[in-house]
Amino acid sequence: xxxxxxxxxxxxxxxxxxxxxxxxxxxxxxxxxREALLEQREDALSEAYLRHGRQxxxxxxxxxxxxxxAEDVTxxxxxxxxxxxxxxxxxxxxxxxxxxxxxxxxSIDLLRSEQSRINREIKxxxxxxxxxxxxxxxxxxxxxxxxxxxxxALGQLRPEERSPIAMAFFLGHSYRSVAExxxxxxxxxxxxxxxxxxxxxxxxxxxxxxxx
Amino acid sequence: xxxxxxxxxxxxxxxxxxxxEALMAETAIHVDPRLQAEYxxxxxxATKLATGFPEVVPLMSPALWNRISRSAGLQGIAVVPVDEExxxxxxxxxxxxxxxxxxLIVFALSVALLSQSGTTPTLGDVATAAAAQPGAVTxxxxxxxxxxxxxxxxxxxxxxxxxxxxxxxxxxADRTYQLWVIVDDRIISAGVLGSAPTVNPFRVxxxxxxxxxxxxxxxxxxxxxxxxxxxxxxxx
Numbered sequence: 001x002x003x004x005x006x007x008x009x010x011x012x013x014x015x016x017x018x019x020x021x022x023x024x025x026x027x028x029x030x031x032x033x034r035e036a037l038l039e040q041r042e043d044a045l046s047e048a049y050l051r052h053g054r055q056x057x058x059x060x061x062x063x064x065x066x067x068x069x070a071e072d073v074t075x076x077x078x079x080x081x082x083x084x085x086x087x088x089x090x091x092x093x094x095x096x097x098x099x100x101x102x103x104x105x106x107s108i109d110l111l112r113s114e115q116s117r118i119n120r121e122i123k124x125x126x127x128x129x130x131x132x133x134x135x136x137x138x139x140x141x142x143x144x145x146x147x148x149x150x151x152x153a154l155g156q157l158r159p160e161e162r163s164p165i166a167m168a169f170f171l172g173h174s175y176r177s178v179a180e181x182x183x184x185x186x187x188x189x190x191x192x193x194x195x196x197x198x199x200x201x202x203x204x205x206x207x208x209x210x211x212x
Numbered sequence: 213x214x215x216x217x218x219x220x221x222x223x224x225x226x227x228x229x230x231x232x233e234a235l236m237a238e239t240a241i242h243v244d245p246r247l248q249a250e251y252x253x254x255x256x257x258a259t260k261l262a263t264g265f266p267e268v269v270p271l272m273s274p275a276l277w278n279r280i281s282r283s284a285g286l287q288g289i290a291v292v293p294v295d296e297e298x299x300x301x302x303x304x305x306x307x308x309x310x311x312x313x314x315x316l317i318v319f320a321l322s323v324a325l326l327s328q329s330g331t332t333p334t335l336g337d338v339a340t341a342a343a344a345q346p347g348a349v350t351x352x353x354x355x356x357x358x359x360x361x362x363x364x365x366x367x368x369x370x371x372x373x374x375x376x377x378x379x380x381x382x383x384x385a386d387r388t389y390q391l392w393v394i395v396d397d398r399i400i401s402a403g404v405l406g407s408a409p410t411v412n413p414f415r416v417x418x419x420x421x422x423x424x425x426x427x428x429x430x431x432x433x434x435x436x437x438x439x440x441x442x443x444x445x446x447x448x
Contacts, residue, residue: 150261168227193228
């Protein structure tokens with residue numbers, strides 16, 4: 001079989017990057033990655049994309065449910081990492097988590113933009129995919145959660161804490177929107193989010209995960 | 213710190229505040245170390261919640277990395293021009309046809325040898341026979357994330373080799389798995405495997421330091437931008 005080299009132009013494919021990483025696995029921990037990004041080393045950005053690109057896209061898609069918009073957010077997250085690497089502090093958590101939360105925030109910003117026709121359609125899609133009944137919305141969210149650990153932890157919360165957290169994080173509702181849907185005061189929703197988050201901190205192994 | 217501010221900090225970690233309140237929360241977090249610690253703790257919970265988003269999502273465009281590198285203004289990691297990529301793919305297709313023809317000959321010879329035993333051998337039988345030959349090596353290709361063995365490869369001393377699926381999930385008809393051989397510092401396409409591979413023959417020359425399988429659009433690509441779904445790399 002006549003085989004032909006295809007990686008011309010110095011292009012580094014994910015396969016090649018993965019190969020290099022396997023051969024030299026100590027080359028980039030998160031702290032070294034940050035330093036390399038601060039030095040504007042391009043291999044650091046490609047390595048970050050190789051490690052975390054798919055998970056960043058997954059979070060963005062989970063919020064937006066549109067491939068093209070999730071790709072836009074993924075692109076924005078990595079370009080921001082390149083332009084402002086100092087935003088990432090490895091002493092506060094891993095790069096993967098940082099990028100995923102960045103993607104979550106950017107996705108919600110996009111989702112909430114009232115100027116965008118596309119975003120209004122997405123909101124309608126969210127609402128049409130589940131009944132507007134708060135109980136049905138929460139059930140729909142819980143069914144979509146892929147992590148058993150997360151689902152179990154949320155399941156152990158009181159319903160009045162679980163609903164606002166699930167609706168805010170997984171559907172992108174602001175606490176005001178949650179209050180409107182649930183028919184409870186805005187301050188009460190924020191308070192329940194805080195107590196629910198404190199309970200989740202006990203239920204989820206966040207220390208190990210965040211610094212892994 | 214007041215309960216109201218603490219409530220806002222928790223909501224902010226979930227991105228549940230409108231922009232004006234988010235700005236106020238950011239300011240409070242910036243000036244109060246206790247709020248900062250509280251916010252970081254909430255963010256760790258949010259990071260964990262992010263693992264709950266569905267795992268099954270559409271594939272990212274292979275061009276996404278090129279878009280990122282272009283948008284970031286990267287210099288060293290070149291973007292493959294569309295025309296060049298198309299031309300490269302055409303040449304690759306021609307070499308693949310020639311390669312398949314050569315493999316068919318190898319396969320036919322192997323089948324003929326096995327047929328002498330009175331049974332009708334499958335490609336799996338051929339691979340098993342090849343694995344038993346002197347100098348043949350069998351390696352496992354693993355999912356880089358889970359380390360689960362997804363495929364095994366039998367590489368003979370003469371270059372005739374076989375890739376055997378060990379549970380690789382079937383893809384939609386418009387997708388295919390594609391095999392890449394890593395020789396020295398080069399990544400070489402060794403052809404497409406189809407959407408539901410079982411046993412695929414391939415041939416390589418030179419010292420192989422790695423084998424990788426990626427998921428691509430049907431027909432394959434000249435250069436993959438996708439993560440490998442199965443990978444074997446020789447020890448450094």
